Amino acid sequence: MAVTDSDASTARPAVLAGRGLAFGYHATDPAPVFTDVSVEVLSGEVLAVLGPNGGGKTTLLRLLAGSLTPDAGRIVLDGAAVRRTRRGTAGLRRRVQLVFQDPDDQLFSASVTQDVSFGPLNQGLAEREVRDRVAWALAALDITGLAERPTHLLSFGQRKRVVLAGALAMRPDVLVLDEPTAGLDPAGVESLLATLEGLRSAGTTLVVSTHDVDLAHRWADRALLLDRAVLAVGPAREVLADPALLSAARLRPAWGPAVGSALRAAGALPAAAPDPATPDDVIRLGG
């Protein structure tokens, strides 16, 4: 049942990997979240992590970004295991930036500029370079106009962008995003995706957790299904087109591949055409 991707990993090098990861929140829950999870993040890809709530998505993301230390197993950055020292963790955090689901957990400063400059200042950069970094990050997220605004007067979508700018200002190689589209309206989702796509084409690797099977199906290069263990990992178009796999991960099937098959069977879509990615694609077919 599991889909493997032995060939995909040969094409691009793994920039980040977790090997045999185990983790549990022992203080409050005797049962571990998972005991043996391995994952490779390939350079330049979008890796989507999907699974039910409580399946360990956030935990895996936090382990990969050095925000939690695994009980067993290790994190490998550019082929070298990350040491469990202060310096080792700092090195990992500098290269891999985690963005949480709730922007309020990460917006702790009074103004946008202050908040985005927090990371670069901690890296000990000169003030001039900090300013450049902040300006660049705000421009990349298309929020230069918000620079002087107090954070508590921003809308939810704006706050999400400021948090992303704060992570980006660290110039990470890998951005790890926990449910980046949660709480955004459809227009907000589209515009955030366009921004993230821009970052990806500029070379940033993206790891994204989501509940949205259709979003992952149309956007991610690879998908990993996680429910206290890796249920499947492989090309998103294959893994997320398999209703049996998705049901095992307590997810609903994606519309795109289901509709694509149905339309192909009905002769309304050429056999070689890709699955529709959005309802608009379906409407366009008819029009």
Added chain:
Amino acid sequence: MAVTDSDASTARPAVLAGRGLAFGYHATDPAPVFTDVSVEVLSGEVLAVLGPNGGGKTTLLRLLAGSLTPDAGRIVLDGAAVRRTRRGTAGLRRRVQLVFQDPDDQLFSASVTQDVSFGPLNQGLAEREVRDRVAWALAALDITGLAERPTHLLSFGQRKRVVLAGALAMRPDVLVLDEPTAGLDPAGVESLLATLEGLRSAGTTLVVSTHDVDLAHRWADRALLLDRAVLAVGPAREVLADPALLSAARLRPAWGPAVGSALRAAGALPAAAPDPATPDDVIRLGG
């Protein structure tokens, strides 16, 4: 372009209505959220309120539930305008219960039973009847097993259910839910929908805000599109099948009607058959 529902309102009486509502958060924003919004909530229906973030969904819900007082216009309960007195507001709040998106806004007590008992006790009921109400509300939400649990050790989905039970224990005529499915995984959404459907068939009227066009299309009786003004209101299957209307409200089209039309055009779905509600329906068509 606007869809009206003059005929629907004749079938069922309006239990709750807002007429000519205007409101602004003057302390933080000089621009009003909206200046003239009218809405009718029909007895026993599920009314979905959709629109972009910042379009006024939460504000409208709070006005309807007596959590905000309109700058202009009035709230009408069972045909009588609600007075802007303490008693008038208290009466409205008793009949119309609002459940916020974040359960931590409404959970104040250390244990589930204690928290759910607050509303009924506040109504001055005898202890015996309060106990019955609590037991009934917990059973209706399928969380009888959580009765003795501390609220702070519950998952997000569980806390959402406890808040709902707390609202239900007031035996309201109308439940107003702000983004009830936000933050839930697909399995959690399905199970909550089943629970809400149970409440509806027991006679509770539901007003629900959501971003999820497909969810509203398959579940709601009527839909209202709101973007600082009412863009459309009418039967959900009509309003949410109209891509132009949805696009005006900065929403994406729903999959269901788009796929239904495409399949009908391809001859894969009988002309009289309903639109598929979920990807599973599409898969079943092929199988």
Added chain:
Amino acid sequence: MLAIDAAAHSSPWRRVHPAVKGTLFGGLLACALVLPVWPGAALSALAALAVGFGPARVPPRAFARAAWVPLLFVLTGAVTMLVSVGGPDAVLAWAPDGWRRAAEVAGRAAAALCCQLMFAFSTPLADLLPRLARLGLPTALVETVALTYRMLFVLLDTARRIRTAQAGRLGYQTRAAWVRSLGVLGAAVFVRSFERARRMRRGLECRGYEGELTVLVDTPPVRPAALLAAALPPLSVAAAALHPGMWP
């Protein structure tokens, strides 16, 4: 979220009346404090540990982790009793009988600590709060304390997440960064605490809140037999310690 609280809520003794657990562990605590340290405190500690790890099934690892900090305090404090300062012969000298005194104080405190921890590990604080009203405290005060309990978990969660986010952006790498990050964190949590209060008022108003937060509190009767049984271990410890003849 807090280990002791989480363990107490899933304790098999959660349903035992707080007065019964209070009698048992409070009695043992009194024995540890009042009786001759040997064998009184030792017996109290043994009884508390036996009952705690036995029928009350307190998780040993969590217990050890919780006991560590106060034990460190006890040991540090006891160490000072080993020496005497400003004596006639030397500025610093071994205190006469210092070992015995330090051991006595440390032993007593360690025993008392075991009793306190076993009580905390089997009795959620939430179950004690309603008793405050029965002690005659004003309702306004009891409700405020109960709200503090509820909100502290929400705020603790917020503080942890902000801290994690700061750490992810290298906010705790150097001492200077640490001070700045903590200041930012403290200010953010303060602002959030007010925001929480405001939002909770808004949320509760919809549930009919007009100033009172009355809730249904289950008041299981205290069974005299259970109280008696709970008093037995402390009484036995007291008897054994006061009648050394029982000891060979």
Added chain:
Amino acid sequence: MHIAEGFLPPVHAVAWTVAAAPFVLHGARSVTLAVRADPDAKLLLGASGAFCFVLSALKIPSVTGSCSHPTGAGLGAILFRPPVMAALGTVTLLFQALLLAHGGLTTLGANVFSMAVVGPWVGYGGYRLVRRLTARLPETTALGFAVFAGAALASLSTYSVTSLQLALAFPDAGSGVLGAFAKFGAIFSITQIPLAVIEGLVTVVIVRLLSTV
């Protein structure tokens, strides 16, 4: 620096409880009156109590390499005034004893006296005094000095009272209470003086940020 459960002889434990009682009762009365006057104050005070608890659970770096926690007495006194802080501090200490095993139930009175009574009053006094002395300096600087003094003095006085409480309970065999006070003071000063400085600095950052909001 919480005195652990069982560390004080019973007579001392009772005596410190009696000493702290009037302050706590006074604080409880102000809280009760505030809530009766405005029921919504209940939510604010509950949130403030939770804030005090969370503040005292933050980890601050200490010289010994381990971590310690701020007392929060100075900040609490500046934000909420000492009488209210006596009540909020007592709640915090009770919660700490039962939820974190920091401090005990029989030693609650002694800990309340040092952390919820003396600390806040000394801190508040220091804050007001320095505020008056620096009235001519620019506002930000003056506020910074005053807050630093308040927070650091609150922390230092707390640990001094704790040392005194221990010295009274366990006088030195040769030099009595004074010698014991020197001993306890010397041992705790290794960690507590740097902590007081750090807590002072952190509190300055907090108050500066809050005054800009």
